Amino acid sequence: MKRLGYFLFAITMIIANTAAAAEKRPMTIDDLFKFKRVADPQISPDGKWVVYVITTVVDAAANKTQANLWLASSDGKERRQLTTTDKKDRHPRWSPDGKQILFESTRSGDGQLWVIDLSGGEARQLAKISTEANTAIWSRDGKRIAFVSAVYPEFSEKSFKESDEANKKKIEEIAKNPVKAKVFKRLFYRHWDSYVEDKRQHLFVMNADGSEPRDVTPGDRDAYPTSTTFSIGDDFTFSPDGNYLLFTAVPAKGESWSTNHDLCRVSITNTSTKWEDLTPNKAADASPQFSPDGTKLAYRAQKKPFYEADKWELMVVDCNADGTFNGMPKSLTAGFDRSVDHFVWAAIGGKSAIYYAADANGATVYFATSADEPSDSVRFNVFQGAYSGMTFSRDGTKKAWSQASMRFPAEVV
Numbered sequence: 001m002k003r004l005g006y007f008l009f010a011i012t013m014i015i016a017n018t019a020a021a022a023e024k025r026p027m028t029i030d031d032l033f034k035f036k037r038v039a040d041p042q043i044s045p046d047g048k049w050v051v052y053v054i055t056t057v058v059d060a061a062a063n064k065t066q067a068n069l070w071l072a073s074s075d076g077k078e079r080r081q082l083t084t085t086d087k088k089d090r091h092p093r094w095s096p097d098g099k100q101i102l103f104e105s106t107r108s109g110d111g112q113l114w115v116i117d118l119s120g121g122e123a124r125q126l127a128k129i130s131t132e133a134n135t136a137i138w139s140r141d142g143k144r145i146a147f148v149s150a151v152y153p154e155f156s157e158k159s160f161k162e163s164d165e166a167n168k169k170k171i172e173e174i175a176k177n178p179v180k181a182k183v184f185k186r187l188f189y190r191h192w193d194s195y196v197e198d199k200r201q202h203l204f205v206m207n208a209d210g211s212e213p214r215d216v217t218p219g220d221r222d223a224y225p226t227s228t229t230f231s232i233g234d235d236f237t238f239s240p241d242g243n244y245l246l247f248t249a250v251p252a253k254g255e256s257w258s259t260n261h262d263l264c265r266v267s268i269t270n271t272s273t274k275w276e277d278l279t280p281n282k283a284a285d286a287s288p289q290f291s292p293d294g295t296k297l298a299y300r301a302q303k304k305p306f307y308e309a310d311k312w313e314l315m316v317v318d319c320n321a322d323g324t325f326n327g328m329p330k331s332l333t334a335g336f337d338r339s340v341d342h343f344v345w346a347a348i349g350g351k352s353a354i355y356y357a358a359d360a361n362g363a364t365v366y367f368a369t370s371a372d373e374p375s376d377s378v379r380f381n382v383f384q385g386a387y388s389g390m391t392f393s394r395d396g397t398k399k400a401w402s403q404a405s406m407r408f409p410a411e412v413v
Contacts, residue, residue, distance in 0.1 A: 033057045040091065040389055041412040043400040045098040047393030048074055049118075050400045051082065052412050053090050069103060069116075072412065074398055083116065083123060091135060095208075096142040104134050113147060113210075126210030130168035133204070133213075135224070137234055139242040140294075144268065145208055146238065146245055148224050149215075150199040156218035157271070163215065187256030191226055201226065203236060203245055205268045216266050219273030222250035223264070225286065229308050230261050232287050232300070232342040239323030240294030243268055246323050248286040249275060259284045259306055263299060265323050278325060283310065292347040292394070294321060296371055298354055300340055301331075312339045314356055316371055332369050336377060342388070345371075348396040355380060355390055355399075366390060366401075386410075 037055040044050070055067040067088040072079040083089045087107040094101055098118070105114045108125060111132035116123040127133075129149055136147040155166040174197075182195065189196055201224040206213035217223035225231035225248050236247030249264040261284040264275040279285040283302040290297055297319045302310040313336075317329040332354070333340055341364070343356035352371040357364055360379070364386040367377035380387075385405030392399045404410040 030060065033060045035409050038410050038412055039402065041391065041400045041402055042092050042094055043074065043391045043393050043398060044094050045096060045394040047395070047398035050074060050412060051092045051094070051101055052402075053092065055088075058086070069101065074400070089114075093137060095138055096140060102136050102138065102145065104136060113145070127206055127213050129204070129213060130164050130171060131199075135234060137237065138208070139238040140240060141242055143208055144205055144238070144242060146203055146205050146236065146268075147213075148201055148236075149204055150201050151215065152198065153200045153202075153218070153220040156200070156202060156215050157273070160212050160214055188226060196226070203247060203266075205245070214269070216245060216268055216270045217247070217275065218271065221252055221273075221275075222255075223247050223275075224250075225261065226250055226255075230259075230284055230286050234289075235287050237288055237290060238268075239265075239321065240290055240319075241321040244323045246278070246288040246297070248288070249277075257306070259302065259308055259310075261286050263288050278323075279329075283307070285315075287342075289343070289345060290319070290323075291345050291352045291371060292396075293352065295319065296352065297323070297325070298343065298345065298371070299329075300343075301329075312341070314340045314343060314354065314369070316354075332371070333377065336367075344390050344392060346392040346396045346399070347394070353396075357387060357390075364388065 039053045041050050041052040050072050052070055053067050054070050055065050058064045058066055066086050067090050068084060069082040069089050069092050071082045085107045087105060089103050089105045092101050092103045100115050100117055102115050104111055111134055112128060113126040113133045113136050114123045115126060131149045131151045133147045133149050136145055138145060152167055152170055155163040201222045202215050203217045203223045204213040205216050225235055236245055238245060244265050244267055246263055246265050249262050251258040251260045260282055263278045263285045265278055266275050281301060282305045285299055285301045288297055288299045296316055298316050300312045301315045302312055304310040313331045314333045315329045315331055318326040320326050338358040341357040343354055346353045346355060353368055354371050355366050355368050357366055363384045366380040366387050368380050369377045385403055388402045390399055390401040401413055402410045403413050
């Protein structure tokens, strides 16, 4: 009798497995379009919430997507949609007091800056700019906002009202012109899938209430990387005292063949086309970020001029509240045999540490190192895959990041 039972059980399992195998099929591109794409997690200053972006494919044939902001409690007990639009909301950034979230959105027709209160209510648009606004950040005191906009440099020394009207007029004239031939007088004229159109990426500063922005990097030069080779995201920052911007500047001359990107500094009221250069290094310097206590500046640097594929090292220098250097920069990863990608500061136990991403054996993982002295970096990750976008709460006790692998798409942890 027992043998008959075992036999019937075996037959049942064979039938079940055969049916399951029959239901399996190869994955198609349409299956991938059904995934909701999760990106850009940002933990709140108090560590209680994480805001992130979910992009959904609405119509694959029409190449139409929509992106909204979502909130999740860091204990995993609550999750809710924060914004609702059929356009694109992205790049969320917490205000220093944790009460508001700044983001960019195309809900008004083009890319503009919006802010929403965590307590509830509708999102409200900040200043309108004809050349669009993106990659916005807060000053430490929450009183000001800086952002990037691609403008025609010939108008950049005018007042905001005059320059914005001139930019708008030129954009409209180009759109109405039936002749679509393009004339270029300099390199670079195109980056990947878009034309540069003789524009320059400039930094603007405005009060947090959205009052009139001002171009603080006027002139015929980019104040933001025009190639992802020299960018890791937010490539500029306010000085600890909030009175200056430090940023990655594209070479003033010969940008098409030079890699000499520099860290530059300007006042938030600057009107000059001359920017203070903080890094005499003849190779690339990029991505300045201040420590939580404002006493140190970290950035990435290469050593070999004219060589885009050179290893990126993590540099740290003591600094003053206005962003000027107080000593000589030193490399924290000179003995590290990999290139440093994006990084984030953390205040842990009263000491400053830096977590940075690097490739390792086919994965993208995080390493941690002291910000005080060069030392062996400690590998952080706990699985093989790709880590990105790590952020820390103000006290350093909680962190959020995105992780993905060949087995599952990106998710927030």
